[in-house]
Amino acid sequence: MRDNALCYESFCEEDTYEIGKSIGNGLKAGDILCLTGEIGTGKTAFTKGIANALGVIDYVISPTFTIVNEYFGRHNLYHFDVYRINDIDEIFETGFEDYIYGQGITVIEWAEMISEILPPECIWVRIEKNLALGEAYRKISLNK
Amino acid sequence: MSDIYILGIETSCDETSASIVKNGREVLSNVISSQIDIHKEYGGVVPEIASRKHVELVIPVIDDALKLSGIEPSSLDAIAVTYGPGLVGALLVGVSAAKSISYGINKPLIAVHHIEGHIAANYIQSPQLKPPFICLVVSGGHSHIVLVSDYGEYEIMGRTRDDAAGEAFDKVARALGLGYPGGPLIDKYALQGNPLSISFPRVTFKDGSLDFSFSGVKTSVLNYLNSSSQKGEEINIYNVCAAFQSAVVDILVENTVKAAQKTGINKICLAGGVAANSQLRTTFSEIAKHNGMEFYYPSMSLCTDNAAMIACAGYYDFLKGNFADLTLNAVPNLKLGERFIT
Numbered sequence: 001m002r003d004n005a006l007c008y009e010s011f012c013e014e015d016t017y018e019i020g021k022s023i024g025n026g027l028k029a030g031d032i033l034c035l036t037g038e039i040g041t042g043k044t045a046f047t048k049g050i051a052n053a054l055g056v057i058d059y060v061i062s063p064t065f066t067i068v069n070e071y072f073g074r075h076n077l078y079h080f081d082v083y084r085i086n087d088i089d090e091i092f093e094t095g096f097e098d099y100i101y102g103q104g105i106t107v108i109e110w111a112e113m114i115s116e117i118l119p120p121e122c123i124w125v126r127i128e129k130n131l132a133l134g135e136a137y138r139k140i141s142l143n144k
Numbered sequence: 145m146s147d148i149y150i151l152g153i154e155t156s157c158d159e160t161s162a163s164i165v166k167n168g169r170e171v172l173s174n175v176i177s178s179q180i181d182i183h184k185e186y187g188g189v190v191p192e193i194a195s196r197k198h199v200e201l202v203i204p205v206i207d208d209a210l211k212l213s214g215i216e217p218s219s220l221d222a223i224a225v226t227y228g229p230g231l232v233g234a235l236l237v238g239v240s241a242a243k244s245i246s247y248g249i250n251k252p253l254i255a256v257h258h259i260e261g262h263i264a265a266n267y268i269q270s271p272q273l274k275p276p277f278i279c280l281v282v283s284g285g286h287s288h289i290v291l292v293s294d295y296g297e298y299e300i301m302g303r304t305r306d307d308a309a310g311e312a313f314d315k316v317a318r319a320l321g322l323g324y325p326g327g328p329l330i331d332k333y334a335l336q337g338n339p340l341s342i343s344f345p346r347v348t349f350k351d352g353s354l355d356f357s358f359s360g361v362k363t364s365v366l367n368y369l370n371s372s373s374q375k376g377e378e379i380n381i382y383n384v385c386a387a388f389q390s391a392v393v394d395i396l397v398e399n400t401v402k403a404a405q406k407t408g409i410n411k412i413c414l415a416g417g418v419a420a421n422s423q424l425r426t427t428f429s430e431i432a433k434h435n436g437m438e439f440y441y442p443s444m445s446l447c448t449d450n451a452a453m454i455a456c457a458g459y460y461d462f463l464k465g466n467f468a469d470l471t472l473n474a475v476p477n478l479k480l481g482e483r484f485i486t
Contacts, residue, residue, distance in 0.1 A: 039315060040366040044306055044359065062307045062359070064315075065285035067231060070477050093195045093233030095476075131374065135367045 006142040011134070016042040016127070019140055020049020023125075027054070029075055029103045034111030034118060037127030042138055043109045046127065050107060051077050063109070068094050076104030083110045088117060148221045148462060149213075151245070152455025153206065155238030156230030156258045157285075160201035163451035164213035164220075168459030169271050172213035174445075174452040177201045195233035202241045209451070217249050222467075224254040224458020226261060228478025229285075235474035243470050254458040255468040258449075259480045262415040263292060264457035265442040265450075273440055276409050280400045282424075283416035284310035284325075287356050287396075289403045290480065292413075295460040298481045301403045302354030309392055310418045312358040316365050316388050320381055330385045331421050337386030342368060344391040346398075354399045354406075361391050393423050397431055404437060414441040417448050 010016040027033075027050070035043045044062050051060045056073035063069045063081040071077040078099040085091050091114055100106045100119070111118065124143045131137075147166055154161040163174040210217060225242035228235060246253040263279045275295060281288040287309045289302035307315070310327055317326025322333070344364045347357040365388050372379050404412055412432060418424065419441055432439035446453060461467075 039319065040363045059303070059305050059355075061304055062311060064311050065308060066229065066476070068476070093231060095232050131370065135371070 008140040008142075010042070010136075010138040010140055012136050013042055013045045016045045016138055016140070017049040017052075020046035021053045022049075023142065024050035024053025024105075027075070027105050029105070030101075032100055032106045032108065032119065032122045034115075034122045034124045035107060035109045035127065036112050036124065037138075038129070041127040041129060043127060046125070046140070047077075047079055047107050047109075050105070051079075054105060068096075068099065076102075078102075078104050078106045079109075080106065080111075081109040082114050085113060088114060091117065148459060149215050149219055150254075150455040150458050150462060151206070151209070151220050151223045152256075152261075152451035152453070152458060153202070153223065153225045153238045153242050154258075154261065154449055154451040154454045155198045155202060155234050155241075156226045156228070157234060157449055159449040160198050160205050160237075161449065161451035161454075162202075162206040162209035163455050164209055164215050165268075165452055165455035165459065168456050168463075169267055171268055171452045172215065173209045173211075174450055175205050175208045175212065176445075176448070176450050177205050178448075195231070195237055198234055198237035202237055206241065206245075217245070220249060220251055222246075222252045222254050222458065222462050224256050224455050224461070225472075226258045226454050227255040227468075227472060228475035229258060230474070230476060232474050232476045235476065239472060239474050243472060247470060252462070252467040253469065253472060254461045254466065255472055256454045256457045256461070257478055257480055257482075258454075259286060259288065259290070259415075260296070260298070260457040261453040262286075263290065263298075263413070264460075265415055265446040265453040266413045266440050268452055268456050269442040269446055270440045273411075273413070276407075277411035277413050277438075277440075278400060278404045278407065278409055279413040279415055280396060280419075281415045282309045282396060282418035284308060284314060284418075286310075286416060287358070288480065289354055289400055291403070291407055291409070296457075296464065296466070300480060301406075302356065302399050304356040304358060306357050306359035307362060309356070309358055309396060310416070312362045312392060313389075313418065315362050316384075319366055319369055320384065322381075325417075327418055327421060330389055331423065333382050333385035334389040334423065335386075337380065337382030337384070339386040339390035341380070341383040342387040344368075344387055346391050346395045348395065348398070354403050356395060356399065358392065361388065389421070389423055393421070393427050396424060397427050400428075401431055401435065401437075404435075410436065411438045411440070413439075415447070420444050420447040
């Protein structure tokens with residue numbers, strides 16, 4: 001990770017949602033958020049917060065199976081989960097470039113798996129557990 | 145009325161499939177070229193998403209389906225194809241093949257929603273089944289309670305707010321190191337475990353909604369595994385599977401039965417890949433019997449993605465004259481009940 005990280009602390013899923021919401025409020029058209037963090041850390045909960053900030057009214061559900069879900073709001077939200085991608089070529093079959101270079105906001109879970117094809121201006125968000133601080137604790141750091 | 149022969153094509157996810165169905169309910173052929181063995185080569189957890197596999201397979205699979213059915217292309221009455229939801233690259237292979245054949249033999253094209261297909265699998269399995277009924281559609285990507293008021297008429301009564309049921313199975317199986325696909329493996333291990341040994345949450349919503357949430361139960365399993373290994377306690381995989389599966393099955397059954405009671409409909413159907421789960425079937429059978437309800441479910445082979453179910457759903461559109469034209473496109477985020485046909 002690069003320096004100058006902005007850090008947040010979450011003590012429950014609702015906190016993670018609210019942090020997503022506050023970050024979502026500061027996003028502009030074309031922004032790409034890359035989420036990293038192991039399974040069950042709240043990447044989808046965080047994205048739900050972003051969606052709320054963007055005025056999405058639909059349920060934001062996990063894109064693990066579908067790879068990408070699309071939502072309509074003040075800015076459109078393109079929610080990717082690239083965990084199932086095992087050959088970088090496969091990502092292009094989802095229409096990936098049209099999404100990330102479009103006028104919406106793109107959120108990519110497991111983005112580290114496709115880092116080689118991501119543009120340099122992405123915002124990286126790392127969600128980490130710290131079991132010493134409890135099962136629900138998450139540190140959320142943001143790097144621009 | 146003369147017999148109606150429909151060619152169904154399905155390429156929305158992993159399977160390339162083609163089928164010929166007579167009069168909506170009689171399957172003459174149902175060829176599925178599963179890509180699941182390819183997934184196993186990749187360490188067993190990461191399914192390959194390769195449209196190019198569909199490209200290679202779609203024509204041989206259609207040829208096989210025609211050959212096995214003994215039906216000549218000229219005898220087909222229509223071509224039904226899945227146009228969403230799914231991966232755009234994968235869907236486009238089926239949609240393009242269907243459009244070409246439709247144009248080539250000058251027979252109508254029918255656009256089918258993937259979930260409609262899963263629901264229709266019940267019509268093939270149980271020829272006496274007619275709407276209205278409540279259908280629980282559960283798979284890797286879907287968890288929906290659907291009121292099927294008539295052929296082609298759907299109302300969603302409940303759906304997941306986070307993870308799909310099948311996805312929770314896959315993710316828990318991954319955390320336990322069991323492999324892919326997770327559903328059948330957890331089902332197998334659960335048979336030897338005690339469901340009451342660990343308590344995982346069953347999430348219901350206070351607003352009376354019939355929606356589901358499976359993210360919480362997934363996280364509880366992960367937390368349980370983490371804290372057990374930190375304490376140096378031995379993890380009984382059988383018990384974890386049994387307790388997790390019970391938590392998911394209980395809530396699926398509870399909400400579906402509530403939907404039936406709310407609508408006064410006493411017929412329940414299962415559909416989708418998770419419909420193959422043995423505990424889900426057994427629990428539904430018992431509850432349905434207890435409540436005087438009819439209960440239907442497709443055979444294992446009709447639960448997974450296949451083209452016969454698409455041809456069957458397409459048949460009812462054929463009867464209504466719901467045809468698509470050659471401008472049909474794949475709609476990756478297609479919602480059930482929506483139509484994107486010009």
